[in-house]
Amino acid sequence: MHLDGVEVSLSYKKYAGKKRLFLLALVALTLSAFMLSLSVGVSGMTVTQVIRGLLRLSEGRESLILWNIRLPQAIAAVVAGAGLSLSGVAMQAILRNPLGSPFTLGFSHAGAFGAALTVMLIGNLSQRAPYWLLSFGPGIVAIGAFCFCMVATAVILAISATRGAAPETMVLCGVALGSLFTAGTMFLQYFADDVQLAAIVFWTFGDLARADWKDLAVMTAVLLPAGGYFFLRRWDFNAIEAGDETARGLGVDVPRLRLRGLVISALIVSVTVSYLGVIGFVGLVCPHAIRRMIGDDYRYLVPASAVAGALLLLLADIAARQILSPHVLPVAVLTSFLGAPAFLWLLLRGGK
Numbered sequence: 001m002h003l004d005g006v007e008v009s010l011s012y013k014k015y016a017g018k019k020r021l022f023l024l025a026l027v028a029l030t031l032s033a034f035m036l037s038l039s040v041g042v043s044g045m046t047v048t049q050v051i052r053g054l055l056r057l058s059e060g061r062e063s064l065i066l067w068n069i070r071l072p073q074a075i076a077a078v079v080a081g082a083g084l085s086l087s088g089v090a091m092q093a094i095l096r097n098p099l100g101s102p103f104t105l106g107f108s109h110a111g112a113f114g115a116a117l118t119v120m121l122i123g124n125l126s127q128r129a130p131y132w133l134l135s136f137g138p139g140i141v142a143i144g145a146f147c148f149c150m151v152a153t154a155v156i157l158a159i160s161a162t163r164g165a166a167p168e169t170m171v172l173c174g175v176a177l178g179s180l181f182t183a184g185t186m187f188l189q190y191f192a193d194d195v196q197l198a199a200i201v202f203w204t205f206g207d208l209a210r211a212d213w214k215d216l217a218v219m220t221a222v223l224l225p226a227g228g229y230f231f232l233r234r235w236d237f238n239a240i241e242a243g244d245e246t247a248r249g250l251g252v253d254v255p256r257l258r259l260r261g262l263v264i265s266a267l268i269v270s271v272t273v274s275y276l277g278v279i280g281f282v283g284l285v286c287p288h289a290i291r292r293m294i295g296d297d298y299r300y301l302v303p304a305s306a307v308a309g310a311l312l313l314l315l316a317d318i319a320a321r322q323i324l325s326p327h328v329l330p331v332a333v334l335t336s337f338l339g340a341p342a343f344l345w346l347l348l349r350g351g352k
Contacts (some may be wrong), residue, residue: 015210019300022293026307030078033314037074038066040318069209076211076219077317077331078310080272081282083223085309087265088283090230090300093237095160095263099171101284102269105287106177108280110152111145113181113272116188116200142218146270152177153262160258206279206332208317215275222271226264230302233257237298279332281339282309288342 038054039045043065045053053066084102091100102108118141159173189200211219218343236257239247244254272279286308287301292301313331316338320329 019294019297020302021069023300023304023307025312026169026304030307030311030314033311033318034074034078037077037314037318038070041065041070041321046146068178072211072213072216073208073317074314075216075311076208076276079216079219079223079287080208080276080279081309081311081313082227082306083219083272083309084279084282085286085305085312086223086227086230086283086302087268088309089260089287089298089305090265092287093298094258095156096172096240096258096287097170099284101287102265102279103280103282104171104284105174106152106181107149107229107266108273108278109178109181109185110148111270112204112278113184113188114145114148114270115141115274116185116204117148119199120188120192120196122164133264142271142274145274146267148181149270149273150263152181153266157259157262179211202277204277206277206335207330208276208313209328210262210277211275219271219275222267226268227306229260229264233261234298234302237302241296241298253318277330277332279313280336281342282312282335285342286312 035047035050038045043062045062046065049062050066052073053063056063087107091102091105092098121144122140155177156170156173159170162169168305181254185200185204189197192200236247236252239250239252240254240257247254287305290301290304290308294304313335316334317331320331320334323329
């Protein structure tokens with residue numbers, strides 16, 4: 001019996017060691033992609049120039065490009081990718097829905113509609129509102145995006161609480177919500193003037209280049225506590241994976257966890273949409289790719305998904321800068337090209 005216990009302990013250590021080694025390798029790849037992102041562009045830089053620029057050992061054009069353009073863009077890729085992937089893995093866990101993600105469940109479209117509506121309202125009030133209010137434009141847009149993300153959250157919660165609601169039902173609900181909010185955004189564009197239309201189109205394109213240091217500070221301030229909450233609840237996600245009744249038997253307050261998880265996911269998505277625009281499929285592709293590599297243990301799946309999201313968006317941003325150089329594609333174009341086939345594959349695989 002003692003020998004059996006020793007064998008189980010050694011087997012578990014080997015199991016955990018492989019997961020940790022994979023996570024360390026993923027972090028190393030992300031750091032490499034981050035350095036590559038800083039060196040790739042119209043004005044090429046060597047790794048030595050990048051390091052000297054980061055350490056403020058050199059001044060000039062390279063240093064200005066690095067600190068004002070490339071470094072904020074690379075950090076935005078890390079923060080947005082990690083946040084969207086965390087939202088996706090949390091939605092898949094708490095809804096027990098393998099197709100759950102901010103994009104497929106309509107959160108991104110709801111946030112885009114809220115941001116567009118807020119942009120129009122700010123434009124209409126610009127002649128009457130005080131300057132101090134207009135100076136908080138991006139923050140107000142984020143609040144508008146969050147409010148409509150909460151509308152989508154309420155609908156998804158109501159559907160998930162319905163007896164017999166299957167994962168396919170919630171995916172169809174998300175498609176319907178996405179179509180509804182997309183139609184609403186098109187309605188606003190139809191009645192917008194030239195300035196408002198340009199602003200709305202600007203918000204709906206997912207582009208990392210628009211983030212500055214103030215935007216990154218807000219996004220990071222939201223992501224860190226949200227990611228910490230999901231990391232602390234990874235045991236509860238494992239319990240929910242076995243079913244709501246089993247999770248309740250283990251002491252998990254399932255309704256509260258589900259509500260808080262969706263609200264926090266909505267907050268991450270709304271902030272990302274309001275500052276960067278709609279970036280689709282990152283929250284769907286990354287958790288599933290990592291799940292196929294290391295399994296369904298959320299103790300490792302949650303942090304690995306966050307790192308994979310950062311890695312994916314960094315690589316997509318590098319490719320977006322290189323494909324039509326010197327022109328730069330919005331990163332959302334590439335993530336959609338990647339995510340649409342992956343989504344169809346998951347739908348087809350779900351029937352087996």
